Amino acid sequence: MKIVVAGAGYAGTLAANRLAKKVPEAEITVINPRPDFIERVRLHQQIAGTGRVATPLAGMLREGIGTRLGAVTKVGDGSVVLDTGECTEFDHLVLAVGSTVSPLPGTVPVGTWEGAQRARARLSSIAPGSTVTVIGTGPTGIETAAEIADARPDLHIRLVGSRLAATFSDGARRRVRTGLERLKVSVLEDTVAAVSPCEKAEGADQVRLRSDPDRPLSSDLTLWAVLGTIPDLATRSGLEVDDRGRALIDPYLRSVSDPRIFVVGDCAAVPGSRAACQTAGPQGAHAADTLARLIRGREPRPYSMGYFGTGLTLGRHDGVIQLSRRDDSARRQYLAGRPAVVVKEAATLGAKYGSRTAAITWLSGAK
Structure with missing residues (x-):
């Protein structure tokens, strides 16, 4: 067989x-x-x-x-x-x-292995003081922006998307924003219309927002984090x-x-x-x-x-775990800070361990 x-x-x-x-x-x-x-x-x-x-x-x-x-x-x-x-x-x-992923032209996708390798190579070559724009305000975009800001505090990190942590409760969403502010990540809740080469600076991008397409943002590296x-x-x-x-x-x-x-x-x-x-x-x-x-x-x-929550890290020392009902709807409760980092790391290690050993248990769905 x-x-x-x-x-x-x-x-x-x-x-x-x-x-x-x-x-x-x-x-x-x-x-x-x-x-x-x-x-x-x-x-x-x-x-x-x-x-x-x-x-x-x-x-x-x-x-x-x-x-x-x-x-x-x-x-x-x-x-x-x-x-x-x-x-x-x-x-x-x-x-x-x-x-x-289907990235906008001019952006580097971060949700695939090949895209992540390209992003890593580009990131390692940009100078201090450069601006990195991450498009996508879901967990992938948030974690990408925060991880880069934590590792490269010499860069200006901008996160752009329609709504920050849209599936989180109001309290958890505020905590995510606070964590990003601590890392000096600026957040723009807007929709990106296009990304094009900057005429005034070789290698830079112009990021145009739907709310104000005539005033593009300058970006030295633009990452696509919409999956x-x-x-x-x-x-x-x-x-x-x-x-x-x-x-x-x-x-x-x-x-x-x-x-x-x-x-x-x-x-x-x-x-x-x-x-x-x-x-x-x-x-x-x-x-x-x-x-x-x-x-x-x-x-x-x-x-x-059934689901139990959604976790994301905000750099190496902070994070937020949004607890959920089995149908994946958000509860009011959430974990934050170092405990959230520990839970997220345990879940990530557990996912790999389960794939390798085939030993896994899970919650049944909502009745």
Whole structure:
């Protein structure tokens, strides 16, 4: 029996390792564009030079799991086609290709490994007193701006987006703003219309805001921290998708177009889910458990998962954890300061540990 896992992020790596434990007789192959497991939630540390986020897949996958370097360009009837032109057949497929970014021209995306590497190289070369603009006021943008400000206090850091920490409670949002002010990060709650080369300064950008497009802001480095674009692999492969391009799934995380295909992580249209390693781990584990049950002739169980909060760091010594109900709606309560940093670090380490060991537990969904 051949099982192919497309994607080696949190969901795909965990699914492969869990399947290797539960279906040891299967031939499992993980296909990934790069030879490393990337801790995507730490990319802001990679950019600022405060941490490293890549671990060789050989150190993340159980013995006996095969790997192939490449990107899946199409899923066919029992086979996948790679960008190398090669074709790999499967009896079952776990589609875990995640999400990507669609940056404005002139910006450097920070939500991918390749973009983070470019941002790190650019950041290391800019002079003291330069201005760095981070576009996106969600957790990715906030963490990126804060991490750079903490590591490079000689720079001017500007954070621009429609609403700061929009999913947080009012109290938690105020605490995030206070933490950014402590780091001297200026926050503009506005929408960026365009980014273009500055005519007066070589290598600099002009950032135009929708509220005042005739008065552009000067920026020596402009980073794009808005995530959520879904690769069009499912669409190109003829799988049914939602309006965002996420594959439609049944209650067991199987594609409604082909029950041989499980879809997990950011590319799966799971009702009530959001892009997060907190989401990816349980989905990868449930897909593996369900497939193992089906192979053994047992009935599958529907997927259910509840959230507990959203965490972000504000540099190395501060952070905010917004506590939530299981349906992911924000509570009034939140943690801040050093305790929040400890909780966020524990959750980040736990996500990687769970992917490597396939040992994971999670809350059931809201009743």
